[in-house]
Amino acid sequence: DTAVSQTPKYLVTQMGNDKSIKCEQNLGHDTMYWYKQDSKKFLKIMFSYNNKELIINETVPNRFSPKSPDKAHLNLHINSLELGDSAVYFCASSSPPGPNYGYTFGSGTRLTVV
Amino acid sequence: AQTVTQSQPEMSVQEAETVTLSCTYDTSESNYYLFWYKQPPSRQMILVIRQEAYKQQNATENRFSVNFQKAAKSFSLKISDSQLGDTAMYFCAFMSGGANAGKSTFGDGTTLTVKP
Numbered sequence: 001d002t003a004v005s006q007t008p009k010y011l012v013t014q015m016g017n018d019k020s021i022k023c024e025q026n027l028g029h030d031t032m033y034w035y036k037q038d039s040k041k042f043l044k045i046m047f048s049y050n051n052k053e054l055i056i057n058e059t060v061p062n063r064f065s066p067k068s069p070d071k072a073h074l075n076l077h078i079n080s081l082e083l084g085d086s087a088v089y090f091c092a093s094s095s096p097p098g099p100n101y102g103y104t105f106g107s108g109t110r111l112t113v114v
Numbered sequence: 115a116q117t118v119t120q121s122q123p124e125m126s127v128q129e130a131e132t133v134t135l136s137c138t139y140d141t142s143e144s145n146y147y148l149f150w151y152k153q154p155p156s157r158q159m160i161l162v163i164r165q166e167a168y169k170q171q172n173a174t175e176n177r178f179s180v181n182f183q184k185a186a187k188s189f190s191l192k193i194s195d196s197q198l199g200d201t202a203m204y205f206c207a208f209m210s211g212g213a214n215a216g217k218s219t220f221g222d223g224t225t226l227t228v229k230p
Contacts, residue, residue, distance in 0.1 A: 031216050041153075041203060043220040056217055090159060097211035099166075102149050103218065105159035 003027050006091050006106035013081055014114055021076045021109045023091030030096070031055075032074040033103070034066060037088040049074055081113045116141045116208045120221035127196045128229050134181075135191045135224050137206030145211040148182070148189045153223075154202040162204070165189065167211070196228045 004025045013019050025032065033056075034046040048056035049068040063079045074091060088110050092103040117140045127133035139148065150162040165173045165182050172180050177197075181190045193200055206221040 033216070041223050043205065045217055048216055050216070088157065092159075094216060097145075097147065097209075097215050101147050101166075101209065101211070102161045102164050103151075103159070104161070105151075108157050108159075110157075 001026060004091055004093055004104050004106040006089075006109050008109060009107060010110050010112075012112045012114065015081055015083060017081050018077070018079045019081060019111070020078070021089055021091075021111075023074045023076070023106055025072055025091075025093040025104070027093055027095075027104060029093035029104070030071055031094050032068065032071070033092045033094070034074065034076050035090040035092060035105075037090060037108070039087070043090075047074075047076075078111075081111075083113050086111055086113045116143075116146075116210075116219040118206055118208050118219050118221040120204075120206055120224050122224045123222070124225045124227070126227040126229055127193075129196055129198060131196055132192060132194045133196055133226065135193075135204050135206075135226065137189045137191070137221055139187050139189060139206070139208050139219075141187070141208060143210055143212060143214075147209045147211055148180075149207040149209065149218075150178070150180070150191045151205045151207060151220075152200075152202045153205065154199075159205075163191065193226075198228050198230060200226060201228045202226060 031050045033048045047066040052068045068074045088108045091106040146167045148165045152160045177194045203223045209218045
């Protein structure tokens with residue numbers, strides 16, 4: 001069973017389009033995240049939700065809107081896609097601080113805007 | 115704000131040998147965790163090892179071990195008996211255990227190549 005699953009794995013789209021990436025985790029974790037990995041492999045947090053509530057909202061264009069219908073799902077919707085949005089987007093989840101603390105990542109979605 | 119620095123962008127090692135990847139960090143927090151994540155060419159991010167800051171004993175996971183020097187804010191990863199499958203990018207990461215729990219700061223990564 002996949003612990004954190006993201007769909008789609010690859011997404012190629014034209015500038016100006018709107019697209020969504022879905023994420024689901026079956027680990028029972030309360031906290032989920034979206035990270036962006038750019039072409040230089042730098043990882044930067046975008047959003048975090050704890051039990052459906054937004055707790056981290058980094059400096060991200062408001063074209064990006066996360067939605068968490070329940071604590072097992074965190075989706076990312078992107079409006080009016082731009083060339084600079086091309087990157088790999090990772091979903092992750094974590095348990096509270098303790099012996100099993102740390103991220104479990106999804107396999108990533110490579111978004112290419114043309 | 116926390117910073118994490120990996121000073122070695124690229125490293126290589128011969129198969130079966132030992133290699134150490136460096137990481138330093140800066141924080142004013144006392145309750146935190148440190149991690150090493152591995153990202154092979156498949157792109158999947160995998161947690162390799164975690165260290166709780168309040169534990170003095172260095173963490174080990176099979177061939178992977180850390181040298182945690184809290185006063186020096188240093189957290190290096192040692193890979194023993196390197197295998198071809200260890201070829202990957204390795205990220206050092208800091209995660210708060212207190213009020214800012216959850217948010218992680220990653221280093222820029224070290225690309226490790228294991229040569230046959």
